[in-house]
Amino acid sequence: MKTACIVALTLLILSCKTETKINSPKAVEVINESIKVSGSKKLSNANITFRFRKKNYTANRNSGQFVLESSFIDSTEGHTTEVRDVLNNNGFKRFLNGKEVELGTSEKSRFSASVNSVHYFSVLPYGLDGEAVYKMIEDAVTINNKSYFTVKVSFDEEGGGEDYDDIFIYWINADTYVIDYLAYSYNEPKGKGIRFREAYNERYINEIRFVDYNNYKPKTKSVELLELPKLFENGQLELLSKIELEHVTVN
Numbered sequence: 001m002k003t004a005c006i007v008a009l010t011l012l013i014l015s016c017k018t019e020t021k022i023n024s025p026k027a028v029e030v031i032n033e034s035i036k037v038s039g040s041k042k043l044s045n046a047n048i049t050f051r052f053r054k055k056n057y058t059a060n061r062n063s064g065q066f067v068l069e070s071s072f073i074d075s076t077e078g079h080t081t082e083v084r085d086v087l088n089n090n091g092f093k094r095f096l097n098g099k100e101v102e103l104g105t106s107e108k109s110r111f112s113a114s115v116n117s118v119h120y121f122s123v124l125p126y127g128l129d130g131e132a133v134y135k136m137i138e139d140a141v142t143i144n145n146k147s148y149f150t151v152k153v154s155f156d157e158e159g160g161g162e163d164y165d166d167i168f169i170y171w172i173n174a175d176t177y178v179i180d181y182l183a184y185s186y187n188e189p190k191g192k193g194i195r196f197r198e199a200y201n202e203r204y205i206n207e208i209r210f211v212d213y214n215n216y217k218p219k220t221k222s223v224e225l226l227e228l229p230k231l232f233e234n235g236q237l238e239l240l241s242k243i244e245l246e247h248v249t250v251n
Contacts (some may be wrong), residue, residue: 027135030149031128031170033177039208040126042250046208051246052118059119065089068119087115122210122245125170125179132156140174143181143229147174150226169225178202178209181232183225194218196228196237206250213243 035041048059055072071084084095092112094101103111120127127133138150148171155166171181183196196218199211216237218228231237 023135024137026149027137027151028129030137030151030172030177031125031135034125034170034172034179035129037177037209038125038179039204039206040123042206042208043123043126047251048123048249050122050248052122052244057118057122059123068115070115070118085111085115087112121213121243123208124182128153128170138169138226141171141229143171143233146180148172148180148229149174167225169228171229179211181229183228185225194223194225194228195240196232197243198232201244205248208250210245210248212245214239215241215243 043061044064045062046059047061048057050057055070058067058069060067066088068087069085071082074081074083082095082097084098086093086095092103092108092115094103094108094111128135132155134154134156136152136154138152141148141150151170151172153168153170166184166186168182168184170179172178173180178199180199181197182199183194185192185194194217196216197213198216199213201212203210216232217240218231219236219238223231228237
């Protein structure tokens with residue numbers, strides 16, 4: 001009996017792990033339609049530039065090859081330094097006044113994640129059909145009197161990037177199939193966190209959808225991601241910042 005229980009428990013654990021690492025057909029269908037209506041397929045072979053929080057960003061993608069950059073002028077302690085961060089298929093490098101600098105492992109990881117994060121959010125839902133992305137459909141919800149599909153996204157450790165263990169939830173409009181809201185949980189050295197974003201200022205540039213976001217956090221820590229839409233409607237989220245992309249160009 002004891003052996004049978006252990007075997008049953010093992011199978012249950014394995015099935016739970018497997019469940020988080022599969023793609024449900026409905027979730028795949030919704031994400032693919034969102035990518036289609038957002039024009040995101042065109043980003044696989046495109047050059048993008050934009051400005052965000054006093055930094056200039058460029059993204060060059062060509063059939064699986066990519067170069068993601070950020071650059072800014074650092075004026076501290078009376079010195080002016082041009083900082084350029086470059087993330088590509090081969091890894092990450094930082095340049096100061098045109099010269100590559102050696103970085104420690106933690107610095108490289110932190111700077112790389114920062115560049116990748118800005119580029120990731122700037123072109124959603126681009127990339128959500130990747131092989132390292134797992135999508136599960138959750139219960140549909142109503143937010144501000146509109147119906148939404150709920151898609152939970154997780155990542156494979158191999159190919160999922162530095163933050164592969166982060167969890168994302170996308171609320172996709174059931175009529176238009178665009179992402180109007182999203183939420184995510186993250187782990188950092190300072191601790192865990194949760195964010196909820198509300199899209200606004202929708203515009204299409206060369207038939208590709210771009211949005212800005214109101215960035216919120218819950219007022220209490222003991223909150224699940226799927227609870228956030230209700231908290232948002234009830235005014236129980238705190239506005240932290242605005243995520244605004246300026247001077248966007250697409251070629």
